[in-house]
Amino acid sequence: KVLTELPSSSSECLVQAKTGTGKTIAFLLPALQALLSGKPLPSGQVGILILSPTRELALQIAKECDQITASLPQRLECHTAFGGTARASNLKKFLHGKPTVLVATPGRLNDYLTEESARGKFQDIRTLILDEADTMLEQGFLLAIKDILKKLPPKKAGWQGMCFSATIPAKVTDVVKIVLNPGYTHLSTVDQSEPPTVANVPQYFITIPRMMDTFNALFALIKLEYAHNPTEFKAIVFGTTANGVALLAALFTKLMPEFKVYQLQSRLSQSVRTRTTDEFKAASSGLMFASDVIGRGMDFPNVGHVFQLGLPASGEQYVHRVGRTARAGNDGRAVILLNENESYFPRINKLLPINPYPTDLAPHISSVSAEVSVAFESVDEVTKSKAYQAFLGFNKTFLKNLRLDTPGLVRMANEYANAMGCPEPPMVDKKVVGKMGLKGVMGLRVGTIERDEPPRQGPRQGLRQGPRPERAIENAVTNGKERWSTNGRNGSNGDAPLNNRWTRAGGQPLGNGTNGRNSGNTNTTRNGGGRGKRRGGAGGVDDRATKR
Numbered sequence: 090k091v092l093t094e095l096p097s098s099s100s101e102c103l104v105q106a107k108t109g110t111g112k113t114i115a116f117l118l119p120a121l122q123a124l125l126s127g128k129p130l131p132s133g134q135v136g137i138l139i140l141s142p143t144r145e146l147a148l149q150i151a152k153e154c155d156q157i158t159a160s161l162p163q164r165l166e167c168h169t170a171f172g173g174t175a176r177a178s179n180l181k182k183f184l185h186g187k188p189t190v191l192v193a194t195p196g197r198l199n200d201y202l203t204e205e206s207a208r209g210k211f212q213d214i215r216t217l218i219l220d221e222a223d224t225m226l227e228q229g230f231l232l233a234i235k236d237i238l239k240k241l242p243p244k245k246a247g248w249q250g251m252c253f254s255a256t257i258p259a260k261v262t263d264v265v266k267i268v269l270n271p272g273y274t275h276l277s278t279v280d281q282s283e284p285p286t287v288a289n290v291p292q293y294f295i296t297i298p299r300m301m302d303t304f305n306a307l308f309a310l311i312k313l314e315y316a317h318n319p320t321e322f323k324a325i326v327f328g329t330t331a332n333g334v335a336l337l338a339a340l341f342t343k344l345m346p347e348f349k350v351y352q353l354q355s356r357l358s359q360s361v362r363t364r365t366t367d368e369f370k371a372a373s374s375g376l377m378f379a380s381d382v383i384g385r386g387m388d389f390p391n392v393g394h395v396f397q398l399g400l401p402a403s404g405e406q407y408v409h410r411v412g413r414t415a416r417a418g419n420d421g422r423a424v425i426l427l428n429e430n431e432s433y434f435p436r437i438n439k440l441l442p443i444n445p446y447p448t449d450l451a452p453h454i455s456s457v458s459a460e461v462s463v464a465f466e467s468v469d470e471v472t473k474s475k476a477y478q479a480f481l482g483f484n485k486t487f488l489k490n491l492r493l494d495t496p497g498l499v500r501m502a503n504e505y506a507n508a509m510g511c512p513e514p515p516m517v518d519k520k521v522v523g524k525m526g527l528k529g530v531m532g533l534r535v536g537t538i539e540r541d542e543p544p545r546q547g548p549r550q551g552l553r554q555g556p557r558p559e560r561a562i563e564n565a566v567t568n569g570k571e572r573w574s575t576n577g578r579n580g581s582n583g584d585a586p587l588n589n590r591w592t593r594a595g596g597q598p599l600g601n602g603t604n605g606r607n608s609g610n611t612n613t614t615r616n617g618g619g620r621g622k623r624r625g626g627a628g629g630v631d632d633r634a635t636k637r
């Protein structure tokens with residue numbers, strides 16, 4: 090659609106297409122075509138700048154760019170800039186190289202742009218692309234994007250803006266004008282009447298009856314799904330916090346030795362994350378336990394199952410997580426496991442085709458509980474303690490959505506600890522209890538913990554301060570404040586007012602009219618950022634190019 094309906098390869102555009110349908114190549118080809126057919130780029134200048142919300146996605150886009158340009162007569166260098174890698178040596182390569190294409194996360198790029206010499210490399214930029222544009226223009230990243238734009242040539246210098254995502258909530262069309270000129274082309278292949286998730290993925294939910302059964306339910310489910318799909322079983326299990334993911338990986342390494350268990354979350358070193366990403370991409374089977382660092386954009390071939398334990402940050406994030414399976418036309422299955430307090434999520438997201446899981450899991454849960462208890466005996470206490478603390482920190486910010494008070498939260502967390510086989514709730518450092526606002530709450534074991542590990546740089550799990558932008562995805566999920574602030578959908582900015590009881594964080598519903606799309610009338614807006622008559626429906630749009 091982009092290659093045939095964009096007025097020209099250098100046209101400004103906002104593009105929506107479902108997950109796994111080839112958006113990367115859909116922005117790379119026109120951008121490269123425009124660059125190669127335009128006036129020659131001065132040597133050493135960046136021609137195409139692509140911004141990505143996560144480091145792994147930046148690397149993936151760069152690799153796809155290299156695959157495309159490998160067939161060109163003259164070599165085009167594609168550089169990357171993202172956190173967790175050696176700044177000095179990468180910056181030196183960037184300054185002395187010919188980074189015709191640069192794929193970056195906002196945090197590291199802003200860091201580069203503090204250097205005059207780096208700013209000098211963008212004087213002739215031709216195209217700026219926001220992949221996962223809706224998340225790049227949300228609270229967690231928006232300031233960083235604006236900082237970047239202040240250090241680039243102004244929009245009137247004529248560079249092309251391109252924004253791509255599988256989900257385009259209504260509020261995006263307000264903000265997208267910082268990157269797109271009025272009159273940009275809005276293309277979509279997402280039919281308004283369809284759910285925004287890929288069609289060939291049956292989606293189910295399971296309400297876990299007791300916190301005590303959290304891990305039993307996940308194990309029973311994976312076993313059941315594996316039994317039905319024994320060949321090349323390759324699955325991703327999304328957890329809500331980095332430490333919660335680390336616990337799951339440790340547990341399932343013991344529970345399912347027949348699988349290679351992988352984990353990806355923000356507390357791992359970047360070199361481990363990069364290596365693990367490559368390994369899982371190449372794997373024909375395996376179990377990946379991950380946080381939202383791979384919730385969007387990441388292309389792991391032949392993933393047949395996506396499981397989610399706990400709430401996603403929003404309906405949109407749910408769609409992107411499910412989109413890790415059934416890519417490039419393949420099939421897939423998705424199951425979300427929720428505890429009683431989280432069980433509202435399917436109810437407030439009617440636009441998502443999430444049905445009750447077809448098998449009664451109860452007998453399977455009781456049959457695996459002994460095995461899970463034994464496996465937990467070999468998971469170390471520090472891993473459990475960190476997961477417990479992250480559980481408290483994460484859920485503390487969503488008490489209203491979960492309909493809990495602080496004693497109720499501690500009771501839930503202590504049941505979670507009990508499910509891990511902790512004889513008593515892990516101790517929480519009194520300073521952490523204070524920061525969580527849980528001082529004096531019954532049920533907590535408070536003390537002073539001398540951690541042997543060196544204090545981490547930057548924010549601590551569950552108590553994240555202001556995000557380093559490339560961590561914003563992770564933080565947005567693990568720190569309700571981020572998520573809280575990302576939810577501007579109170580109707581005040583003209584969005585269709587949502588069911589406000591649930592729009593505060595914790596599984597925000599997919600917005601009505603989330604696509605911000607006009608009625609499909611090609612002349613409804615002339616200024617690009619304005620609003621035509623908005624149609625309801627979730628992220629769907631009429632299947633026509635609409636010239637704004």
Ligand SMILES: Nc1ncnc2c1ncn2[C@@H]1O[C@H](COP(=O)(O)OP(=O)(O)OP(=O)(O)O)[C@@H](O)[C@H]1O
Nearest residue numbers: 107108109110111112113114255386388412416417
């Ligand atoms: N025209 C095509 N023919 C065959 N395979 C394709 C084509 N275009 C893309 N693919 C493959 O489809 C997969 C998904 O592509 P891509 O990662 O760009 O999806 P996406 O739309 O960006 O997904 P997401 O919304 O999750 O970011 C990749 O493996 C890619 O190589």
